[in-house]
Amino acid sequence: MLLNRAKLLASPAANSVFTTVLTRGPVVRPEIARITGLSSAAVTKAVKPMIEAGYLEELPQGPRIVEGAGRPAHPLAVRADREFFVGIKATADELIGVVTDLRAQVRAAHRIPVTDRSAAQVVRDIAALVAELTPVHAERTHHIGVSVSGDVDRRGGVVRYSPFLGWRDVPLAELVAAATGLTVTVENDVKALTVAEQWFGEGVGADSFALATVGVGIGCALVVNGRLVAGGYGVAGEIGHIPVAAGNGPECHCGARGCVESIASEEAIVARARHAAGDPDLDMAGAIDRAHGGDAAVRAVFDEAGEAIGLGLAAMVNLVGPERVVVSGEGLAAYDLFEEQIRAAFTTQAFGAAARCPLIVRPLPWEEWARGAAAVSIQSLFAA
Known part of the structure; x- marks a missing residue:
């Protein structure tokens, strides 16, 4: 076959x-x-x-x-049922898995918790999740895509850096292949989601577009001339690490200061909201509630996050010029709190006609991210 x-x-x-x-x-x-x-x-x-x-x-x-x-x-x-593909999205807390057909239509889905973030245990858990997902489709399932946050070398199958899992230089493709017997493709999670959108979602028919995600991190991936852009070092599109408050800006986990992610990630918002509210136990849901309830100091934290995201998006659009930008991610639960600031900063900073680039808000559950990992596996087989 x-x-x-x-x-x-x-x-x-x-x-x-x-x-x-x-x-x-x-x-x-x-x-x-x-x-x-x-x-x-x-x-x-x-x-x-x-x-x-x-x-x-x-x-x-x-x-x-x-x-x-x-x-x-x-x-x-x-013929969608000619072959099936497993997709796994790894977060710091969960493994979300799906089985899709050749058109990336989800046929089965399941989640399991991450109890130990070591690479060895996560790989064992991936193998267990694959076994849970594939009994019905096992004979026609030979390929798996795994997506994780951070710096991923897709060609080499190596996770060079994943801040939320605490990994550096993990040969994930090799480890998962040994544990499952499947052919493995590993990709950055935002790039994988972008592949699914390019082939089966908002990006179909677009020569160029970008997908930005708001949540635990601030991610972005680019499609230019119909192709996903990795860049010379595999990290093209990382708007989360565009400096928008350099010098006196907050320190980012990457070691720089003033990155979009240091201001607008969930961790950054919660830390700043705790300080603003004087409540060391405040979580993201509580911060959203306080902002909706009229707490001006906490609302200002979301305003600043929205401005940082808008500036990052404008910088990317000025440089790359996509036809549209899709905005997604788990952080959309708070999108109403910073949408106005995102759009205002974007419109102000985007140069000339670039300000007309539409920002399309598209909430996507974690299963769609896992579907993106499966789509990358499909793409690696059939794309030139």
């Missing part, structure tokens, strides 16, 4: 055709040719063996669309 797939998708044309059907399907051959820039003959040549191998199918239902000189054309679609 793997050899057949490798042969099927060996050429850039075949990869381009399959990815187009995967992300745009059902779609007819003339539309595939238009999107990919390939000739009709090249599309037909690529499609035929994929149908024979069971990766694509012609849909019989519905009215047939006339192609060219009267030839009927059926829409092509991916």
